[in-house]
Amino acid sequence: MDFLPVNRMEMKERGWDQVDFVMVTGDAYVDHPSFSTAIITRTLEKYGYKIGIISQPDWKNVESFKIFGRPRLGFLVNSGNIDSMVNHYTSFKKRRSKDEYSPGGEAGHRPDRAVTVYGNKIREAYRDVPIIIGGIEASLRRLGHYDYWDNKVRRSVLLDSSADLIVYGMGEKTIVEVAEALDGGIPIEEITYIRGTVYKTKDKTRIYDYIDLPDFEEIKKDRETYAGSFKIQYENTDSISAKVLVEKYGSVYVVQNTPTPPLSQMDLDDVYDMEYMRDYHPMYEEAGGIPALKEVKFSILSSRGCFGGCSFCALTFHQGRVIQARSHESIVKEGKSFIEDKDFKGYIHDVGGPTANFRVRACDKQVKYGVCRDRQCLFPEKCENLNVDHKDYLSLLRKLRKIEGIKKVFIRSGIRYDYLLYEKDDEFVEELCKYHVSGQLKLAPEHVSPKVLKALGKPSFDIYKKFIEKYEKVNKKMDMKQFVVPYFISGHPGSTMKEAVELAEYIRDMGHMPEQVQDFYPTPGTLSTCMYHTGMDPRTMEKIYVPNSFEEKKMQRALMQFRKKENYKLVLKALKAAGREDLIGFDRKCLVRPPKTSDGENRKGGGTRKKR
Structure with a gap:
C-alpha cells in the first residue's frame, strides 16, 4: 500500500507506461476518506484503473498539466474539498491569509474558480482529451447560478471550464460508470445516459421525460424568473422523484440527468473500508504538513445526507436528503485502526456526518416515493411521519467506547436538538452529556x-x-x-x-x-x-x-x-x-x-x- 503516483517517475516505478486517468485537484494530496480526491481515486483504483494525481498544479504553466503525458481515458478535475472562492474569500470578499488545505496552511496554491481554470488549461494542453469535472465546486455550479463574488448570474461551469461532463453529488458510483463507458470505447459526447451527470448537446431530440428550465438569458435578466427556475431545481433533487432538467444557452442545451440513487449500506461501507494511507503525501512534510487533516484524521463519518432542510446549506443539492448510514462493523473497524497510528492519543474527535444524530431514514415512505417535493421533515413543525430514533446511534457509540485504547469519543459534527427533543426519553441526552461532550x-x-x-x-x-x-x-x-x-x-x-x-x-x-x-x-x-x-x-x-x-x-x-x-x-x-x-x-x-x-x-x- 502506498500513495498513488504524483509524477512520471513514480508512474514508471509502478511499471506503468501510461495512466488511465489524471486527477487534477486544488487541494494538496491527502489520502484520507475525508478528502474527496482520495475517495474517487481509490474507488477507480479498486476497479482496476491506473490513476495519477496532479495536486495544486501551476495553473499559469501548461506544462504542469502534462507531467503524466496524455491519459488513456481522460482528466478528472476538482477544486478540492472546498469551493475555491469560499476558500479564498471571506463573506466580505476579503482575501484570506491562510489555506488549511495547502502545505503549511499557506495561501496562493490554487487559482480562483479552480475548476474552470484547470479545465481550460487541460484543454490547451490536450485539445480532444475527455475532461470530467466534479466535487463541490462543479456540483453546485452545474446549471446557471448566482455568483456572489461577481454579483451576477454565471453560466453552467460545464461551459466555462471547457469540460465534457460534470459528475455531481458524491460521485463514487457515477465515476465508475463513466470510466467503464470510456473504457468500452464510447466517445465522451455519447455518454449522455448516466445518472448523476450533466452534459451538453445541440440535439434536444435525444432527451426524454424532461423539464425545460427558463433559458439562461432569461434567468440572467429577470430575478423572478431566476427564483422560479431555482424552485424547479430544488424540487428535483431526489433520485426517485426528480426529472431530467434542461437549460438552454443559445443553440446549446445543458442537460442535468436525474440524481444517482443513495448508496446502500454495503456500498457505503465499501467506500470507507478501502485502504487509505490516512495521511498527507510525504512531499509536504518539510512545509509542516496539511493543517486540514489534523481535525479529521481521527474522526469517523457515520452517515451521509441530511433532512434538516436549512436554507443556507447546499447539502440538498450535493448529498441529498436521504440518510445513508455505514454499518457498525465498518465504523468499529475504522475506530480500531486508529489504535495502530503513532499520532493517536486515544480520542476520537467525531462520529457523525452532516448531522450527527441522523442515522435512520426520515420516513419509510421515502423508500418507494422519495423525499417530499413540497414538505420538510422538521420545518416548520415535525412531520407526523418522521422516524425519531437514536437507539442505533447509541448502540454504535457504546461499541466505540468499549474499544481498548479509546479514552473518549466526541460528537462535534452537530446535534439537531429539535429532532432529539422529539425522542420519548432522555437516554441519549444523558449519554451525550456523560460521555461525548468536552x-x-x-x-x-x-x-x-x-x-x-x-x-x-x-x-x-x-x-x-x-x-x-x-x-x-x-x-x-x-x-x-x-x-x-x-x-x-x-x-x-x-x-x-x-x-x-x-x-x-x-x-x-x-x-x-x-x-x-x-x-x-x-x-x-x-x-x-x-x-x-x-x-x-x-x-x-x-x-x-x-x-x-x-x-x-x-x-x-x-x-x-x-x-x-x-x-x-x-x-x-x-x-x-x-x-x-x-x-x-x-x-x-x-x-x-x-x-x-x-x-x-x-x-x-x-x-x-x-x-x-
Missing part, C-alpha cells in the same frame, strides 16, 4: 426572530429553549457543569436591523458574548443565496428583505459582539438606524454607553454623566 456542546439555533428563522428553515426558538432546559436538567442530575455554545448567523435574508437588535438583546441576556460570529455567505446551490439575489423566497415567491450592503452587514455582525471596543461605532450606528436609542446608556439592559463629549463625559440626549 465541557461545551455546540448547537446552531442560528437566530431568535421567528421571521428570520422561517427564512432559515429552522425551528421555533422556543424549541431551542426547551432543549436547553432539558440539557441543564440532565447535567444537574449528573452533577456535571457543562455548557451550550450557540451559533448564530448575521445578515441572513429576512433580518432587518430590528431583528439584528433582537438577537443582540438575547446575546446580552445570555451573559457571554459569542467568540465566533458567522456571517451569511451566499454560496451557490442554496435557498438562502436565491433569496439574497432575487429578494424573494423561491418556496413561496413572496418578497423578503435582504441586507446586502457591506455597511449593513457589518452593523448586524457588530451587534452580535457589541462588547468589543472595535465594534462601538458600528453598534452605535446600528442602534440609531433601528430606532433603539433606548439601548444606548448606562442601564444594565443597554448595549453601549453614549459617545463621549470633548470634555470626557458621556452624553445621551440633553443630560450628561461623568465617567466613573
